[in-house]
Amino acid sequence: MTISLLIAALGTSGCASMTETQKGTAKGAGIGAAAGGVIGAVASGGKGAVIGAAVGAGAGAIAGNIWSKKMEAQKQEMEQATAGTGVAVTKTENNQLKLEIPSDISFDKGKANIKSNFRPILDKFATGLQNNAAARVTIIGHTDSSGSDAINDPLSVNRAASARSYLVERGIAISRITIDGRGSHEPIAANDTEANRAKNRRVEIFVAEPEAQAQAPQAAPK
Incomplete structure (x- = not known):
């Protein structure tokens, strides 16, 4: 109950007035609190849940992402x-920052070689x-459901690579x-038409700037 209340408080308190940076850090803190609470409870029969949650919150805050001026600038540049x-x-x-690259400009069907239309996008992305x-x-590669997992899974990884x-x-x-490859396991459209299969053949690129300012709480003096 204590952990649930703590997570709820982290998720709801002050959301309306939070900046995007604070929201990202708070979400990380909530996840960390849950993990810390479980660890603390196991270690001390439930007594360490609150302490574990507090430590976990500190670790979660460090693991969060910030949306800095540089991130916003790269988003505008890529747009x-x-x-x-x-x-x-x-x-x-x-x-x-998420870039979803459709198959018609990224890779030919069944191939992992970068197409010419994809190169200038990656050039600009590298500059950012x-x-x-x-x-x-x-970078996560995806395929449609044509063919077997034995073909699609490594193909998706090779595209990301x-x-x-x-x-x-x-x-x-x-x-x-x-990098990672998800094969055909995470479609965004039904694999029932060529147009929909083309949507599923895609590459997703995520950019994150980890929160560096947050610090884990120091141990209480003995």
Whole structure:
């Protein structure tokens, strides 16, 4: 009950007056509080739940993302660079910049080679990353349901890897980029027509600037 009330308080108190930075940090704190509470309860038969929640909240705050001026600038730059291309540029609820790249400009069907129309978008994207050294990138590849998982799963990873390699060639440290492939397991449309299958063949790129200012609470003096 204590953990539930704490999470509820973190999720609702002051939301109306919070900045986007504060909201992102609060969400991280709520997740951390839940994890900390479980750990504390297991460790001390329930007595450590409150302490665990407080420590977890500190860790969660550090794990949150901020929406800085640099993030906003990159969003505006990518909106201009992708205008009319079909690329969706959005800000997520947890303060990440998201680029959803459709298949008609990213990769040919069944291939992992970057198409020519995708290159200038990645070029502009790399420039934005160079201007914000704190930003971290996650690239996720997707396929439609044609073929088997044995084909689609590695294909989706290879597409993400191709985008990562392109960015690395343009000076972005590979340590800043995480890749993943979801195969056909996360469709955004039914795989019942060619048009819908094309929607599912996509690459998603996420940019996050981790919260660096928040600090975990110090231990109480003995």
